[in-house]
Amino acid sequence: MRRAKRQSGFIQPAHGRHRLAATERSLATPGCHRLATTERSDGVDYLCVTCEHAAASIGRAARRRGSTYGTHCSTYGTHEELTKGHSRGRLCHEKRPVLCHGRQSGFILLMVLVVLALAGGIMVTSARRSASLAMLAVGEQEQLQLRWGSLSCRAAALAQAETILAQQEETSGAPQPVVTGDADLGGLRFHLVIADEQAKLDVNRIQNDLGSGVLMETLQKVQATRRDALAVDLSPHADATKGGRLYSSLEQVLAVRHPSQLLQAGQEPESISSDLTCYGVAVNLARVKPSVLAVALQGVLNDSDVAKILALRAKQKSITLADVYTALKLPQSRQAKLSGRVADRSRCHSVWVIAYGRSRPWYSFSAAEDGPDGSEWSFTWP
Numbered sequence: 001m002r003r004a005k006r007q008s009g010f011i012q013p014a015h016g017r018h019r020l021a022a023t024e025r026s027l028a029t030p031g032c033h034r035l036a037t038t039e040r041s042d043g044v045d046y047l048c049v050t051c052e053h054a055a056a057s058i059g060r061a062a063r064r065r066g067s068t069y070g071t072h073c074s075t076y077g078t079h080e081e082l083t084k085g086h087s088r089g090r091l092c093h094e095k096r097p098v099l100c101h102g103r104q105s106g107f108i109l110l111m112v113l114v115v116l117a118l119a120g121g122i123m124v125t126s127a128r129r130s131a132s133l134a135m136l137a138v139g140e141q142e143q144l145q146l147r148w149g150s151l152s153c154r155a156a157a158l159a160q161a162e163t164i165l166a167q168q169e170e171t172s173g174a175p176q177p178v179v180t181g182d183a184d185l186g187g188l189r190f191h192l193v194i195a196d197e198q199a200k201l202d203v204n205r206i207q208n209d210l211g212s213g214v215l216m217e218t219l220q221k222v223q224a225t226r227r228d229a230l231a232v233d234l235s236p237h238a239d240a241t242k243g244g245r246l247y248s249s250l251e252q253v254l255a256v257r258h259p260s261q262l263l264q265a266g267q268e269p270e271s272i273s274s275d276l277t278c279y280g281v282a283v284n285l286a287r288v289k290p291s292v293l294a295v296a297l298q299g300v301l302n303d304s305d306v307a308k309i310l311a312l313r314a315k316q317k318s319i320t321l322a323d324v325y326t327a328l329k330l331p332q333s334r335q336a337k338l339s340g341r342v343a344d345r346s347r348c349h350s351v352w353v354i355a356y357g358r359s360r361p362w363y364s365f366s367a368a369e370d371g372p373d374g375s376e377w378s379f380t381w382p
Contacts, residue, residue, distance in 0.1 A: 142188070146355040146362055149185040153192055153353045154366045154378075161194050161349035162370075165287070175199075175313075177287040178269045193263060193352035197367055198343060199287040200277035201296055203253050204245050205341075207236070210299065218295055219253065222275050228264075230272065231255040247278045248377060259363040259381050263352050279350070279367045279377065282343040285309065285319050300337055301328075320344040347371065 157164070168176040177199035183190045201222065206215045216232050223229035233255040236246035247253055250262055250273065264271040275292055283296045294306050301309075305328055312327050313319045321344050325335050350367035368376040 142357055145186045145188055146357055149188055149190055150353045150355050150364050152185065153183055153190050154351055154364065157192055157194050157351040158349060158366060158368050161351065162346065164194055165196055175287045177289065178274050189356045191354040195274065195350050196284055196287050196346045197277045197280040197348040197350050198282060198284040198346040200275055200280050201292055202277055202280040203247050204278055205281060207246050221295065223272065230261060249278060249379060250276055279348050282341055284346045285313065285324065285342050285344055297341055300341055
C-alpha cells in the first residue's frame, strides 16, 4: 500500500490517478468531507475520507465512468470502493458494510413528471368544481330574484288591477278587459298580463246552470275560429258539491301541456285565457267581448237583446244593470234571472307574470276577489 501526498487540504493518491479522479471530484468538497488516504486490499482500491459530522450526513453515491462508488461512515470516516461494472459491499475498520447506489437521475425525473401530472389533474378538478359551484350560486341567485320579482309584481298588479284597466280605457276610449306591461327588476324582465276575470266566461257557472254537455259545446264554440284550438278534457273535482267550484284551473277543462298555450305571447287579448275563466261568475257588461256576452246570456236573452245591450254600451261611458232593464223593458222575473248572469262592475281580477330568466321563461298566475273575505288562487309552473 502506497501513501499519498497531502495537497490543497486533502490527500491525492500517488498512483492510479486515472481511476480515482472522478471519486476525488465527488468527495473533495468544502465543508466536513476531507480525503485522507488510499488503500489497496485484494486488488481493490479504497479512498479513506474523514468526516467532521455524524454518519448520517455522509453516504452519497454516484456512478462515474462505469464504476460504482459506495460510501460508508465509520467513526466519522468514509470508505469508497471502486469496482468495474458491479457493486458489492466491503467491511473495513469496524466492519460496517459499504453502501452502494446507482445513478437515480432518470428515476427522479420520472417521479417529478408524475408529481406534476398529479398536481395538474388536481388543479383541473378543483377548477371544474369551483366553476360548477359558481354556476350553481348564479342559478340560485337568479331563482331567488325570479321568485321575489314575481311575487312583487303579482302583489302590486292585483292591488291596482281595476285602476290600471280604468286608466287604459280612459286613454283608448274603448273597453279594455286585458292590459299588458313589462317591468325590469334586478336586471330581469317581467311581463305582466292584467285581466278582468268577469269579462270572461265562467266554466263553473255554465257547468252548474246548463250541464257538462252545454259546457263542452261552449268550449268548442269559443275556439271555433282559432287555429291553435285545444282539445276539451273535463276533469272536475270529485268532492265538489252542487253549486260549488268544480274547476279551479283551465287545465281541468282543456288539454294543456304548457302554460304558454293558454297565454300566447304578444297576443294575450286574443288568447284562450282572455275568454275563459274559473273565477268570474257574472260577466261585466262594461268590458265583456260581444262574442263572450252572447254565449254567457244564451237561454236568458236572445240575440236582439244582446245587440241592444252592446249599442247602449257604445253610447254611454258607463252602463249599469238599471240601464239595461230600462232599455230592454224586462219584467221582474227576467230581471232576476239576468242579474245572476251579468254585473255592472268587477270584483275579481287576475295577473299573469312571465319572468324571463337566462335559460327560459317562468310562468305564474294569480286571481283574487276584492274585499277582505275574497278568495285568492295562485299557480306556478316549474
